[in-house]
Structure formats: structure tokens, C-alpha cells
Amino acid sequence: MVSDAFDVFVQAGWQSTMKGGRVVHLFKSFPRLALTLICLLAGGRTTAAQFEERGRSVGEAEPYSIAVGDFNHDGKLDLAVASACCYNVSIFLGNGDGTFLPAVNYAAGFGPTSVVAGDFNHDGNLDLAVANSLSNYVSILLGNGDGTFRAGPQNPAVPAPDNFVAVGDFNGDGIPDLVGLSRNNPCKCISVFFGNGDGTFQDGVVTQPTFTMETLGVGDFNRDGKLDVVTAGTGSVNVFFGNGDGSFQYGASYPSGTSPESIAVADFNNDHKLDLAIANSEGGSVSVLIGNGDGTFKTPVNYPIGFAVSVAAADVNGDQKIDLIVGNDFGERGFNSSGATVFLGNGDGTFQQPGSFFPGVYDTSYVAVGDFNGDRKPDVAVTDFSRDDVMVLLNTGVVSLSPSTMLMFKKQAVGTTSPPQTVTLTNTGGSALKIASMKPAGQFSMTSTCGASVAPGANCTISVTFSPKTKGKLTGTITIIDSASTKPQVIDLFGTGT
Numbered sequence: 001m002v003s004d005a006f007d008v009f010v011q012a013g014w015q016s017t018m019k020g021g022r023v024v025h026l027f028k029s030f031p032r033l034a035l036t037l038i039c040l041l042a043g044g045r046t047t048a049a050q051f052e053e054r055g056r057s058v059g060e061a062e063p064y065s066i067a068v069g070d071f072n073h074d075g076k077l078d079l080a081v082a083s084a085c086c087y088n089v090s091i092f093l094g095n096g097d098g099t100f101l102p103a104v105n106y107a108a109g110f111g112p113t114s115v116v117a118g119d120f121n122h123d124g125n126l127d128l129a130v131a132n133s134l135s136n137y138v139s140i141l142l143g144n145g146d147g148t149f150r151a152g153p154q155n156p157a158v159p160a161p162d163n164f165v166a167v168g169d170f171n172g173d174g175i176p177d178l179v180g181l182s183r184n185n186p187c188k189c190i191s192v193f194f195g196n197g198d199g200t201f202q203d204g205v206v207t208q209p210t211f212t213m214e215t216l217g218v219g220d221f222n223r224d225g226k227l228d229v230v231t232a233g234t235g236s237v238n239v240f241f242g243n244g245d246g247s248f249q250y251g252a253s254y255p256s257g258t259s260p261e262s263i264a265v266a267d268f269n270n271d272h273k274l275d276l277a278i279a280n281s282e283g284g285s286v287s288v289l290i291g292n293g294d295g296t297f298k299t300p301v302n303y304p305i306g307f308a309v310s311v312a313a314a315d316v317n318g319d320q321k322i323d324l325i326v327g328n329d330f331g332e333r334g335f336n337s338s339g340a341t342v343f344l345g346n347g348d349g350t351f352q353q354p355g356s357f358f359p360g361v362y363d364t365s366y367v368a369v370g371d372f373n374g375d376r377k378p379d380v381a382v383t384d385f386s387r388d389d390v391m392v393l394l395n396t397g398v399v400s401l402s403p404s405t406m407l408m409f410k411k412q413a414v415g416t417t418s419p420p421q422t423v424t425l426t427n428t429g430g431s432a433l434k435i436a437s438m439k440p441a442g443q444f445s446m447t448s449t450c451g452a453s454v455a456p457g458a459n460c461t462i463s464v465t466f467s468p469k470t471k472g473k474l475t476g477t478i479t480i481i482d483s484a485s486t487k488p489q490v491i492d493l494f495g496t497g498t
Helices: 004-012 030-041
Strands: 051-058 063-069 078-083 088-092 104-107 112-118 127-132 138-143 149-151 164-168 177-182 189-193 205-207 215-219 228-233 236-242 248-254 260-266 275-280 285-289 301-304 308-314 323-328 338-343 357-361 364-370 379-384 389-395 399-402 421-427 433-441 444-448 459-466 472-482 489-497
Touching (some): 051 357, 051 379, 063 379, 063 389, 078 112, 078 127, 088 112, 112 164, 228 260, 275 323, 285 308, 308 364, 323 364, 338 364, 357 389, 399 489, 433 444, 444 472, 459 472, 459 489
Parallel strands (some): 063 364, 260 308
Antiparallel strands (some): 063 078, 088 104, 138 149, 164 177, 177 189, 189 205, 215 228, 228 236, 275 308, 308 323, 323 338, 338 357, 364 379, 379 389, 399 421, 421 459, 433 472, 472 489
């Protein structure tokens, strides 16, 4: 059985990432490079999305993508990581505290770039399907239920090496099927492989469109009970309506960003219609398309963010609104640190400005979400392509601040004090929040009703005023040291003295 946490992860959105055999993407516009970096680094810190590095697990060279699931039935989530340079998939069995046992490797094809989990032979154990960017087949690894795997009886042939694979029931028979995407000649195509329920698959039903496809997402976008596919390539986002037999009808097309590498599918505005978030690595943005429920989408809204190579969807701060976790690949572009950035969702299909940036990865290639320490909060796993490991970030955000964005004060004359602005702090955890200190910095002052402790579910207020002593644009912070995290909660402040 798949764990509840994994079910939530899957329902949050089909996710994909590909880099086509790791061809280095050259950034074509240096002005846009500067803009996206400024937008990323100037974003306010969101304390309701606090993550901390728990540990790193070393695997094969060039880890590329992650499948999350409970492979040994111990109630703890495990990882399967495809490594692009080699022939292997690495299995990391979880200890239940955010750390993992050393990797055990299993042979796949050459250049594995995508891995997905599903029960392909109906034995109650999770299996793996692996897309190989340099082999003309999808590798099938059958799970033994104890965290080990064996080669499947068949590796279904593909018309061209696949860059991406996803799982879903495309013909409604209750048996998991596979869909693969190849973005390379001789077949830039989509292939659907119907599962036989015994770990083997039928020959692929191939769709070969004329437009560019670089990544793929799966969902029932027109709510007819048949799985559909959406693809994104430089120039267009395209919808394919499933006919239930592996073939598709072409739907609407929408403009896309440059070099889209990942799609997350989820309901961002709680209207029970699937929406899309697309990471555009060289476009400097994440594009959000809100679904109308009939297979069409509203005009894309672009959120600036630097070098977005992967996107996942989950409610990271427990407010019942889907958020986005975006993997940023600065390392490939010559910077020292990559990582993940959180966009908090407003629940209406819009998102706040980029929030907390969690560095520590040199060359991000994928982000995945799962509850890796059993506290019922979504954590994040990030593959580091250059350092050959996987970093786990545990969600420690039990402090919710409202508003969570920077406090912006109106222009204020030097020597005077502004009216107060108030932030509400809520302890969303199950135990008392101990507050060690709460200090302002810059030309700002504060008072608080929080005291030394906030009970579970309780809240308190922080009142902040701006008293400029000098003219010009001024920034400051309120720094809170508490028991929720080893790192401080920070409220960003801005005002202009006149």
C-alpha cells in the first residue's frame, strides 16, 4: 500500500522535469538574468514556510529526478532517484526522521532522466518505471515489498529515447498505464503504454505533434473521466484530450515561457478544476494557468523567479491553500548556490511574491515533496546534479504570520512616527511556542502581546512603527527567536524617510 503522505503527494500534482541528456542551457538575455536575480533575492521572507536541512544522501553521479513512496511497507517514505549519467536508479530507504539509509543501486537503461512509482503487477508493492534518455525502452523494476527491486519481465520499447515518464490509468480499466515523452528525433512524440496488470505493457500508442514539447503533465482537464495530457515547449503550452484508447484530440494552445522544464498539476483556487504551474528555466518565471474545467485555461500569469527547473505543488503552511515549491538551478549558470523557493498560495489561483529561498544545493535538478519525518507536514527533497546527492529540507514552520509579506510603510517625515502596522503571530503547532527574543532592527520600533510563550492554536500581535531619522529608502527587520526552529522567524520592513 502507498502511504497516506504519498497519496497526498500524488494528488497534489503530476510533476516532471527534463533536461534532455543534460544539455547545458545558455542564458540568452543578460538583462533578464539581472531582473530575475533581483526579483528572487529581494523577495520577502515568509516565516510560515520554514524549512531546515536535515541531511544529504549520496547516490550515483548526476541525480536527475525523484519518485517518492513507501517501498518497504514500514510507514516511512523512501526515495528512488534516477541518475542521468549512469545506468542506475538509487533507492534510499527512509529512517522516518528525514534521513535515509545508504543508496542501493539498480540497473536501468542508459541516461535515466525520469522515474515514477506505481503498482504495475497488482501485488501490493510499489514498482518503478524509468525513462532512459539514451535507450529505446522504458525500464521496469518490480518491487519485492522489502525495499528491494528486481528487473521486470519486459522493458517496453519506445519509438525514440524518452526524457520523461508518468503513470496513470489512460483506458479506465483500473490497471496503471505509462505515458512517455520524447523530445528528440527521430520521434518527438508522446507514447501511451497500457498495462497488462502483470508488470508488462502493450505496444505504445504514439502521438507525434508538429510543435515543440519539452515537458509533460497529466490530469483530467475537461472532467470527462479520461486522463488528458498537457505539454509545454518553448513557444506553446498544448492540451491533448484523452480518448480513452491511448490516442488524443488536440485542444487549445497557450503561450509559454522559454525552456519550460517542469509542470505541476493541482487545484490552486479550490474550484475542483485542475490548474497548471510551469517552471521556465530560461524564461525567468513560473507560469500559472487556471483551468476552466472544460479543458481550456485562462491566460497564463507569469511570476518572476530565477532559473526555475522544477516545480512541485503542496500546502506547505497548513492553510488549506496550495503553494508552489520551485527548484532554482543557479549552479549551472556559474553561481555558488542553488536551492528551492516557496510561493505561498492565496487560495484564489494567485500566489504571493517569492518567499523563503532555501540554499545549500549547488546545481538543482529536481524538487519532490513528501512527509519524510512523519509530522504530517510536507517536506522537500532536492537533487544536486553536480554534487551527486539528495538534500532533504524538513518543514519546521509552525509559526504563521499574517500578513506574511513585507510591511510597507508610507512616506514619513524625519523625526516623526508612523501609525502602527500589526502582524498576527499564530502558533499552528501542537505544543507551546517558546519565544526567547523578539527584536527590531533599523529605524523601526515594536511592541508585542506575545510574551514568552504562545499556546497551541493561540495567537498574539506584533505592532510595528516607523520612525525615520534619515531621508531615503530604509529597510529593517523584526527577528523572532523561538522554539519552532533553530533559525529565526523574520518580518521584513520597508519605509521612506522624507
